[in-house]
Amino acid sequence: MPTGLVTPRTAPAVERQGAPQATPQATPQGDPQAPRQDDLQDTRRGDPQATPQRTPRAVRAAGVPRGGVEVADVLHRPVTAPPAHRRALRVVAGAAVVALVATATGGWVAQDRAHRQDVARAEARARVDAVMAAVDAPSSSGARVEVATWTDARSSETGALTAALKTATAALAATTHAPADARGALQRAIDTARTTAADGAASLHALRTARAGLVAPQKAAQDGEKAWQTAEAERKAAEAAQRARQRVAAPPRTTTTGPGTGSAPVRRGIPAGGLVCSGTGGSGAREASASTLGAAINSYRASLGLPKLGVARSGSLTSHALDMGTRGGIWHSGGDNIVGCVGTSTASYLVQAWAHSPSHDKQMRRTDVSTMYVGAATQSGWLFGAVLFR
Numbered sequence: 001m002p003t004g005l006v007t008p009r010t011a012p013a014v015e016r017q018g019a020p021q022a023t024p025q026a027t028p029q030g031d032p033q034a035p036r037q038d039d040l041q042d043t044r045r046g047d048p049q050a051t052p053q054r055t056p057r058a059v060r061a062a063g064v065p066r067g068g069v070e071v072a073d074v075l076h077r078p079v080t081a082p083p084a085h086r087r088a089l090r091v092v093a094g095a096a097v098v099a100l101v102a103t104a105t106g107g108w109v110a111q112d113r114a115h116r117q118d119v120a121r122a123e124a125r126a127r128v129d130a131v132m133a134a135v136d137a138p139s140s141s142g143a144r145v146e147v148a149t150w151t152d153a154r155s156s157e158t159g160a161l162t163a164a165l166k167t168a169t170a171a172l173a174a175t176t177h178a179p180a181d182a183r184g185a186l187q188r189a190i191d192t193a194r195t196t197a198a199d200g201a202a203s204l205h206a207l208r209t210a211r212a213g214l215v216a217p218q219k220a221a222q223d224g225e226k227a228w229q230t231a232e233a234e235r236k237a238a239e240a241a242q243r244a245r246q247r248v249a250a251p252p253r254t255t256t257t258g259p260g261t262g263s264a265p266v267r268r269g270i271p272a273g274g275l276v277c278s279g280t281g282g283s284g285a286r287e288a289s290a291s292t293l294g295a296a297i298n299s300y301r302a303s304l305g306l307p308k309l310g311v312a313r314s315g316s317l318t319s320h321a322l323d324m325g326t327r328g329g330i331w332h333s334g335g336d337n338i339v340g341c342v343g344t345s346t347a348s349y350l351v352q353a354w355a356h357s358p359s360h361d362k363q364m365r366r367t368d369v370s371t372m373y374v375g376a377a378t379q380s381g382w383l384f385g386a387v388l389f390r
Contacts, residue, residue, distance in 0.1 A: 150204075157207040161197050165190060168214045171222055173304050177232075177352055178224030186217035232356065239278060239343075274331030277341040280380045281328020287318055288345070288376035293385050296347040297364055297372060300355060309389070310371040317375025317386040324386075325379030336375075336386040337363045345383050347376075363389055 168190050175183060196202050196210040270276060294311030301308065320333045330339045338360045342350040354360035366389050373388040 154204055154207070157204055157211075158197060161193060161207050161211045164211045164214050165193050165197065168193070168218050171218045175221040175225035176300065176303050176355065177228035178221040182217065182220040182224045186214075186221045189213045189217045229356070232352075270327055270329035271331045274329045275341075276329045277324075277343075277382055277384070278328075279343075280325060280341070280382045282326065282379075285322045285325035285377050285379040285384075287322065288378045288383060288385075289347075290314070290318065290374035290376050293347045293350065293376045293383075293387070294372055294374045296351045297387070299348070300351050300364060304365065306365060306367065309369065312371055312373050314373035314375050314386075314388065317373060317388060318377065319375070320386050321375040321377035321384045325377045325382070325384045328379075330384065333386065336388045339384075339386045341382050341384045343382055345378050345381060347383065347385075350383050350385055363387075 168186065172183065172186050172190065175186075193210040193214055196206055199206075202210075290313040291311055294309075298308045298311070316333075316335055320336065320339075324330050324339065324341065330341050332339055338354055340350055340354055340360070342353050351364070354364060369389040371390055373390065375386045377384045
């Protein structure tokens, strides 16, 4: 395509006010009546008020092929869009503006929502920080004071429960003669209190309840022990009175050898310093179980938290027990630590009698020995015993 030309096309019809619409027609090349390009330009320069108008016919410049359009002619044509085109342009422009506004509005809404979420998260973090600050507040703050007050109260209750446990444990050890049900109830209360005291999460109410639960069982066990001690004292007093009456009324007991022995009568009395076991003496003394008497002593030691001792039957102490049963009294042979008699064959009653004598109780509580050597015998329903701790 030659330089300076545009694609040939039919010029659009232009409606001019006051002039009939005409279709431009090209002037044949070489037409002497066709005005020149210079004449047209001069006309425009000569009349500044004149409105450039084109004749209905297309003007062809020299050298432009037939059917072509001169560039200057195209550039100076007035561009007037039809009314329908202008309305279409306005609709398209309006739609574009609405789309831009909608896009901008949607972006702003999303940005505003994100901003609100950031603000909500910041406020939540601020509340958490406030709670943590209250926990770590200085000691002068109300929260710290309340925590300290509760801690002091719990420490005080724990200390009071510990002290009550010590008292109850001592009471259990000192009430070995109380009824079994009373001692069992006290032991269960002690176990419960120990569990509560060791629980670091126990409440003040639980600590107080455990301490209060020790009071009644402890009192019941102590009352049972006192009742037994009273009855035992009355029994001992009655036995002492009986022995005194027997010593006054009865002559010394003697025995003789069998007929034809020719031996002189031998008095079977109790050595000086011995005690009479009333209603006993004479033939019929039998050996009793040394292991049963030793087990009763170990049971008593266990109630005091003392270690168990070994138990061994002693032949010499068994002979001494039989001798005491035959003579009807008790005395030390020199090879024993404790001797005794009780008006029943039950070994635990003999141990209880020893426990109420400070000197005998001290021997049963010894921790510097590992073995007890035991001799036991029965006579007339009484139990005689002799024990050596070594």
